[in-house]
Amino acid sequence: MPDPVAVNSMFARIARRYDVANRLLSGGVDTCWRRRLVAAVRRQSPHDILDLATGSGDVAFALSRSLPRTAKITGMDFCQPMLDEAIVKQRTGGRSLNVVFLQGDGMALPLADATFDAVTVSFGLRNMADRLQALREMHRVLRPGGRLYVLEFSQPQSWFRPLYYFYTKRILPVFAGLVTGDRAAYDYLNASIERYPDYEAMSAEIRQAGFASVSVNRMTFGIVALHAAVKAS
Ligand SMILES: C[S@@+](CC[C@H](N)C(=O)[O-])C[C@H]1O[C@@H](n2cnc3c(N)ncnc32)[C@H](O)[C@@H]1O
Numbered sequence: 001m002p003d004p005v006a007v008n009s010m011f012a013r014i015a016r017r018y019d020v021a022n023r024l025l026s027g028g029v030d031t032c033w034r035r036r037l038v039a040a041v042r043r044q045s046p047h048d049i050l051d052l053a054t055g056s057g058d059v060a061f062a063l064s065r066s067l068p069r070t071a072k073i074t075g076m077d078f079c080q081p082m083l084d085e086a087i088v089k090q091r092t093g094g095r096s097l098n099v100v101f102l103q104g105d106g107m108a109l110p111l112a113d114a115t116f117d118a119v120t121v122s123f124g125l126r127n128m129a130d131r132l133q134a135l136r137e138m139h140r141v142l143r144p145g146g147r148l149y150v151l152e153f154s155q156p157q158s159w160f161r162p163l164y165y166f167y168t169k170r171i172l173p174v175f176a177g178l179v180t181g182d183r184a185a186y187d188y189l190n191a192s193i194e195r196y197p198d199y200e201a202m203s204a205e206i207r208q209a210g211f212a213s214v215s216v217n218r219m220t221f222g223i224v225a226l227h228a229a230v231k232a233s
Contacts, residue, residue, distance in 0.1 A: 001129045001130070002126075002127055002128070002129050002188075002192065003129065004078070004105075004107075004128075004129050007127050007129075008078055008079050010182075010184075010185045010188060011055070011079040011081070011082050011127075012079055012080075012081040012082070013182055013185065014180050014182050014185050015056070015079070015081035015082045015084070015085050016081075016085070017179060017180045017181075018055065018056050018082065018085065018180075019056055019058070019085070020179065021176060021179045021180050024175070024179055025172060025175065025176055025179070025186075029220060031058075032219075033122075033151060033219055033220070033224050033226075034058055034059055034062055034122060034151065035062070036151075036217065036219065036226055037059065037120060037122060037149055037151045037226055038059065038062045038063055038066050039066075040149055040217075040226065040228060041063060041066075041067070041118055041120060041147075041149055042066050042067060044117070044118060044147055045067075045068075046067075046071065046116075046117030046118035046146070046147070047070065047071055047072065047117050048071075048072050048074075048115060048116045048117050048118075049063055049067075049071060049072070049073045049074070049116060049117065049118045049119070049120065050073075050074050050076060050111070050115075050116045050118070050119045050120070050138075050141060051063065051073060051074065051075045051076070051119075051120045051121075051122070052076050052077075052106050052109075052119060052120070052121040052124060052134075052138065053076075053077055053106060053121050053122070053123070053124020053125070053127065053128075054075030054076060054077050054082075054083070054086060054101065054124075055077055055079075055082045055085075055086070055123075055124070056082055056085040056086050056089065057075050057083075057085070057086030057089060057090065057099070057101065058122075059075075059120055059122045059151075060073050060075035060086065060096070060099045060101070061086075061089070061090075061093075061096050061099065063099075063120070064096040064098055064099050065096075069098055070098075071098055072098055072100075073096075073098055073099045073100075074099075074100055074101075074102060074111075074116075075099055075100070075101045075102070076101075076102050076103070076104045076106075076109070076111075077101075077103065077104075077124075078103060078104060078105045078106065080103055083101045083102075083103060086101050087101055106121070106124065106125075106128050106134045106137060106138075107128060107129065107130055107133045107134050107137060108137065109137045109138075109140070109141055111141045112141070113140050113141065114140075114141070114142065114143045114144070114146075115141050115142075115143070116141055116142055116143065116146055117142075117143055117145075117146045117147070118142075118146060118147050118148075118149065119138045119141065119142055119146070119147075119148050119149070120149045120151070121134075121138070121148075121149070121150050121151070121152075122151040122152075123151065123152060123153070124152075125150055125152050126152055126153060126192050126193070126196050127192065131205060132205060132208060132209055135148075135205065135206060135208075135209030135211075136209045136210065138209070139209050139210045139211060139231055142231040143231070144231055144232065144233040145230065145231065145232075145233050146230070146231045147228060147229065147230055147231075148206070148211055148227075148228065148229045148230075148231070149226065149227070149228050150202070150206070150225075150226070150227040150228075150229075151224065151225075151226050152196065152202070152224065152225060152227075153193045153196055153223060153224055153225075154196065154197075154198060154199050154202065154218065154222055154223065154224060154225035155196070155197075155198040155199070155222065156220075156221050156222040156223050157221050157222045160221040160222070160223075164221075164223060165194070168190045168193060168194070169190055172186055172189070172190060173186045173187050173190060176189075199216045199218060199222070199225040199227070202216075202225065202227055203216055203227060206227055206229045207229075210231070210232075211229035211230060211231060211232075212229065212230050212231075212232040213229060213230040213232075214227060214228070214229040215227070215228050215229070216228075
């Protein structure tokens with residue numbers, strides 16, 4: 001289980017270089033993964049959206065660009081330095097006036113029941129100490145019929161695993177250390193990816209949290225999975 005205090009301080013340390021590291025370490029593919037998430041949300045046409053573990057706000061901003069201006073997007077994260085990055089981007093870009101950023105813990109959301117039509121969480125669930133509790137909180141704040149979208153690393157197809165784990169264990173931490181100056185943070189990233197459940201186990205956890213109609217879209221040889229689910233009425 002990740003230690004929330006250690007996770008928070010790790011993201012605080014890398015916040016300034018988080019976006020650059022993402023682009024370099026994924027070869028830019030991370031933007032395609034987030035685009036697929038946003039396209040799925042857009043098909044639902046939600047009005048009130050929570051982007052949990054929003055970090056530097058990439059998904060929140062992409063949702064704002066893609067959805068009608070009447071949509072209201074709340075970006076929430078427990079790490080203030082990550083939120084500060086999002087707020088600076090929002091101010092300097094002069095855009096996304098329908099996005100608000102708030103501090104809050106995914107395992108005890110400071111939000112009322114049945115407030116949102118959609119909850120997105122992109123590369124955040126893996127970092128939460130109690131995933132099931134976090135999923136139950138997402139279920140609580142959704143309206144009946146509302147949808148959950150979880151974009152997260154997953155276990156790749158078996159033929160691709162040796163190459164993938166060579167990259168995540170041997171190359172990524174060294175390269176990340178050079179880019180961010182914090183190799184330990186990316187050793188954690190690597191370990192957290194390896195420990196994370198495969199897409200079937202993840203579907204089962206989402207169901208256990210109370211969701212129905214769980215579907216999954218595996219991407220890039222299964223490195224990443226987009227789970228979607230519904231809060232039954
Ligand atoms: C890898 S970043 C993902 C950021 C963003 N969603 C993205 O796609 O780039 C993980 C984020 O999860 C946040 N996080 C981790 N545990 C959390 C928790 N318990 N509550 C809220 N945010 C959390 C971290 O602060 C960090 O900003």
